[in-house]
Amino acid sequence: MNAVLEQISQIFLDLGASIALPILITVFGVALGQKFPKAFRAGLMIGIGFIGIGLIVGLLFGQVGPAAQGLAARFNVNLDIVDVGWPASAAIAFGSQVGAVAIPILLLLNVLLLAVGLTKTLNIDLWNYWHFAFIGGLVAATTGNFLMGIAVACIAMILTLALADWAAPKIQAHYDYPDISFPHGTSAAYALIASPLNWVFDRIPGFNKLKADPDSIQKRFGIFGESLILGFGIGLLLGLAGFGLDEPRADIIAILGLGINLAAVMVLLPRMVAILMEGLIPISDAARAFVTKRLPGRKFYIGLDSAIVIGQPAVIATSLILVPVALLTAIALAPLGNRVLPLVDLATIPFIVALMVPIFRGNIVRSVVGGAIVIGAGLFIATALAPSITKVAENAGFQNETGGLISSLVDGANPMTGLFYLFGNMGWLGIAGLAVGSLAFAVWVRIRGNARVAAEAKAKEPA
Amino acid sequence: MKKILVICGTGVATSTVVAVKIQEHCASQGIQISIAQGKVMDLVRGVEGYDLIVATTPIPESIKIPVIQGLSFLTGIGVERTLEDIVEAVK
Numbered sequence: 340m341n342a343v344l345e346q347i348s349q350i351f352l353d354l355g356a357s358i359a360l361p362i363l364i365t366v367f368g369v370a371l372g373q374k375f376p377k378a379f380r381a382g383l384m385i386g387i388g389f390i391g392i393g394l395i396v397g398l399l400f401g402q403v404g405p406a407a408q409g410l411a412a413r414f415n416v417n418l419d420i421v422d423v424g425w426p427a428s429a430a431i432a433f434g435s436q437v438g439a440v441a442i443p444i445l446l447l448l449n450v451l452l453l454a455v456g457l458t459k460t461l462n463i464d465l466w467n468y469w470h471f472a473f474i475g476g477l478v479a480a481t482t483g484n485f486l487m488g489i490a491v492a493c494i495a496m497i498l499t500l501a502l503a504d505w506a507a508p509k510i511q512a513h514y515d516y517p518d519i520s521f522p523h524g525t526s527a528a529y530a531l532i533a534s535p536l537n538w539v540f541d542r543i544p545g546f547n548k549l550k551a552d553p554d555s556i557q558k559r560f561g562i563f564g565e566s567l568i569l570g571f572g573i574g575l576l577l578g579l580a581g582f583g584l585d586e587p588r589a590d591i592i593a594i595l596g597l598g599i600n601l602a603a604v605m606v607l608l609p610r611m612v613a614i615l616m617e618g619l620i621p622i623s624d625a626a627r628a629f630v631t632k633r634l635p636g637r638k639f640y641i642g643l644d645s646a647i648v649i650g651q652p653a654v655i656a657t658s659l660i661l662v663p664v665a666l667l668t669a670i671a672l673a674p675l676g677n678r679v680l681p682l683v684d685l686a687t688i689p690f691i692v693a694l695m696v697p698i699f700r701g702n703i704v705r706s707v708v709g710g711a712i713v714i715g716a717g718l719f720i721a722t723a724l725a726p727s728i729t730k731v732a733e734n735a736g737f738q739n740e741t742g743g744l745i746s747s748l749v750d751g752a753n754p755m756t757g758l759f760y761l762f763g764n765m766g767w768l769g770i771a772g773l774a775v776g777s778l779a780f781a782v783w784v785r786i787r788g789n790a791r792v793a794a795e796a797k798a799k800e801p802a
Numbered sequence: 803m804k805k806i807l808v809i810c811g812t813g814v815a816t817s818t819v820v821a822v823k824i825q826e827h828c829a830s831q832g833i834q835i836s837i838a839q840g841k842v843m844d845l846v847r848g849v850e851g852y853d854l855i856v857a858t859t860p861i862p863e864s865i866k867i868p869v870i871q872g873l874s875f876l877t878g879i880g881v882e883r884t885l886e887d888i889v890e891a892v893k
Contacts, residue, residue: 519877565843612814643876649843650859659843
């Protein structure tokens with residue numbers, strides 16, 4: 340069994356994601372009942388998206404590398420790990436050994452969990468299965484064991500579904516989305532961390548009374564929300580810091596060049612993901628139809644992308660403030676061992692705070708402080724994971740001639756990624772520990788949920 | 803030709819789902835439209851030049867362009883109704 344799997348995954352590595360994924364997606368689409376031309380077209384689109392992302396990541400590397408080296412030489416600030424952001428992380432995840440088979444396996448697992456009643460969320464947001472594939476891909480790459488990677492991806496899915504169920508009542512009440520939950524690999528873990536933080540914040544005299552108004556923050560910090568301006572501005576600053584102005588003519592040209600190139604990366608990288616996404620839509624639709632037909636009449640939460648809460652004023656305001664905060668935090672933590680320079684994922688901060696905000700009951704001051712804490716701590720996780728992420732990226736066919744390291748805030752800095760990576764690398768015993776912990780949490784959430792439903796039913800009964 | 807701006811949290815993920823569905827539906831009805839995608843953070847400082855916004859996430863109140871909620875495209879519940887509303891708005 341294992342030998343066959345290793346053979347398959349070796350073939351996959353040899354082909355590279357941009358060839359192998361189109362084939363797999365076509366086969367998967369046909370298996371779900373799609374006509375061949377439609378499935379094949381979808382497969383090709385995914386391959387094209389891959390190639391596009393690879394090109395832009397190459398551009399990012401070529402541009403940031405020299406400036407980061409200059410920064411290290413001139414200021415002794417060693418921020419040499421490039422944050423390639425979620426667009427590249429997602430592509431790396433789907434392009435990893437685990438990613439290739441993640442969608443069908445995880446979808447089946449989700450249906451199984453619903454059938455036995457352990458979790459209540461049907462995660463129809465197939466795109467975001469990349470978070471689980473990312474964790475699994477990292478473990479598979481470092482242990483060299485494909486099955487371990489799959490196991491870790493599955494456990495990450497179980498824990499995330501349980502987290503989505505746990506947070507659902509609070510989030511549904513705060514945002515007013517009935518019957519929706521957010522089994523989002525990035526956001527869900529942070530919701531759990533926000534809970535004890537909120538308990539602490541409630542008990543700090545003075546601080547527990549602070550509030551801020553989202554509208555005035557949006558007006559003042561709005562500029563940090565625009566990717567192209569943000570990319571250009573950071574490019575100029577990084578260029579000035581990295582190249583200096585010793586030779587004004589050459590340096591100004593280099594600085595302006597870095598500005599326009601980083602602006603280009605911030606705008607083009609997400610566009611490439613949109614192509615990847617377009618290829619995934621037919622599969623996602625077919626899978627949803629396939630599952631809902633087989634689970635008729637069951638009541639479950641519909642699991643969606645936490646992107647849909649990002650427009651909430653408190654989430655926008657929090658994220659805007661956190662952009663400069665994250666940059667300054669990264670520089671301040673450099674002497675303590677952080678090597679990640681936040682770049683592409685400065686535009687993804689909303690996903691980190693999306694589900695923390697409702698736990699903080701929409702309080703922006705708390706959300707900013709909580710967000711800064713998890714980002715600051717996360718930078719060390721992202722630094723520690725960088726060699727593995729770089730390796731998985733190379734396996735997926737992202738060539739990196741400069742030999743530098745890559746990482747990301749989403750999900751490279753995620754505490755769940757860090758935890759699963761740590762235990763996954765302890766071998767099967769560690770993985771068993773993860774499984775027991777995650778299942779225990781799921782059971783606890785389920786019992787608690789049942790008790791609440793019973794209490795609500797009792798309250799409705801006539802006295 | 804009417805211009806529709808599809809907005810979500812990233813300008814990439816869920817808005818692509820919505821944009822593809824609107825494009826397919828309008829093409830099947832013989833309605834010519836142009837669709838752009840964007841992320842909600844880009845709207846904070848205002849936007850112009852579009853006839854309709856379809857969004858999967860809340861839109862800042864300062865935006866004066868008509869907005870249709872597109873959550874149904876993601877849940878799969880009530881899609882026909884939303885598509886009818888969109889067709890009505892861009893006719």
